[in-house]
Amino acid sequence: MARGESWFREKILMGMDGRSYLRSLLTPFNLLVAAILAVGVPVIVYRFTSGLAATTRLSQVQPWGLWIGFDMMTGIVLAAGGFTIGAAVHLFGMHEYRPIVRPAILTAFLGYLLAVFGLLTDLGKPWNIVMAIRYQGSASALFEVAWCVMMYTTVLLLEFLLPAFEWLGWRRAHETLMRSMLGLTVLSVVFSTMHQSALGSLFLIAPAKLHPLWYSPYIFIFFFVSAIAAGVSMLVLEGTLSHRIFRHRITGSEPDVEKLQLGLGKAGAIVLFAYFFLKLQGVAEGRHWDLLFTGWGAWFLLEIVGFVLVPSLLYGYGARHGKVGFVRAGAIVAVLGIVLNRLNVSIIAYNWNRPDHYVPSWMEVVVSLTLVTMGVAAFRWIANRMPILSEDARFAVEPDEGRAPEKDRAGLLSPLTERDREERTLPRAAAGR
Amino acid sequence: MYENEFLNVYAAKVVEYLLAIAYLVLFVGFWRWVQGEKAPGSTGPRPARRS
Secondary structure (H helix, E strand, O other): OHHHHHHHHHHOOOOOOHHHHHHOOOOHHHHHHHHHHHHHHHHHHHHHHHOHHHHHOOOOOOOOHHHHOOOOOOOOHHHOHHHHHHHHHHHHHHHHHHHHHHHHHHHHHHHHHHHHHHHHOOOOOOHHHHHHHOOOOOHHHHHHHHHHHHHHHHHHHHHHHHHHHHHHHHHHHHHHHHHHHHHHHHHHHHHHHHHHHHHHHHHHHHHEEOOOOOOOOOOHHHHHHHHHHHHHHHHHHHHHHHHOOHHHHOEEOOOOHHHHHHHHHHHHHHHHHHHHHHHHHHHHHHHHHHHHHOOOHHHHHHHHHHHHHHHHHHHHHHHHOOOHHHHHHHHHHHHHHHHHHHHHHHHHOOOOOOOOOOOHHHHHHHHHHHHHHHHHHHHHHOOOOOOOOOOOOOHHHOOOOOOOOOHHOOOOOOOOOHHHHHHHEEEOOOOOO | OOOHHHHHOOOOOOHHHHHHHHHHHHHHHHHHHEEEEEEOOOOOOOOOOOO
């Protein structure tokens, strides 16, 4: 067998021949993905060939719809787990969380790619996106968002290349990248801090359009703090799902996911608690206490009590009593709350006083659903092939970054013995899709 | 006749300051609750008596 053919079979077809691989694709998940793509991809093509007017309910009054409110705003905030856990591990020395760094980075990378694709779909003239590079509109929040998203997506690509190089067996490139991980993490925190908050700053120019309960001069702070809460919550959710679905991909010692999630629960409780009071500060600053007794006020209270304070208490209770189920429930409610917040700010409470309020068309919903499906399918494809759930022991490096091996509580960075290396390289099960 | 701005709770940002102080006070208790810590004044388990 030719070398190229053997590589393709080993790396892409996961050791199967073509026929067996195609047969292995016939799963309920893949059929569902195929059905969604069969509808969604033609709709995306139709959008690019026929324009926004034919596919959306956007107008001059409501130029931002579901693709910005959901794909961009929500996609970006739910990808915040990457910089949150990267900073915790590489900057704050919480090395016990290292096993969940790679899934978080991959989720963030795919989330950003899809958000950028969603943005291109939303732009009337997508080819004009390069204008953000050509013209230096440094007084614009959108300019800052554009640059930070470009920069951070590049940083995420570099961080993702680490497992990709392990998969490809490119040792020298891997070593070079490993040496720059600390710098990349610093950059990821800087860019994320800037653009997560800048996404909120975009609404500072629309005080008359956004409902007063959601509009605040502090909105950029709300966006940043809620991004950290979303990042922590996504780490819990993603850890639960990926370690259940891709357990067969873990090599060597299995991390104590429940213990890590209890730790994340503490962080989630504290951040959401602070976020709840920050939102109250927004109401106090605008002197909008009276609006809380209206229909919009009830909707606002549902968001900040039901989807911020309640998950904070769920996280706190779970972390205090060691009940991981409460932490996971808190993560689900918190993620829903952040999604609701972004939709409220960009769609539901935006142009709230207009009689012809925007409602997305079915094609907008289909495109958003297609993008999410593509993200999930891409994660699954990559996690089934590359060392995402655990690191390839053949590429294990001696601990650097000025930390001593005995401080590595999880034992993941300790110098490996020959036996450790053998144990780690033995896959738990050969099966995979 | 103008209202004295010092006595206006909004102009003096009293509500915002009170909210911030309430948050800080509650945060101490919340932090201890999440961490499973006891308040500094509360006594721990009693030492065993000498037999």
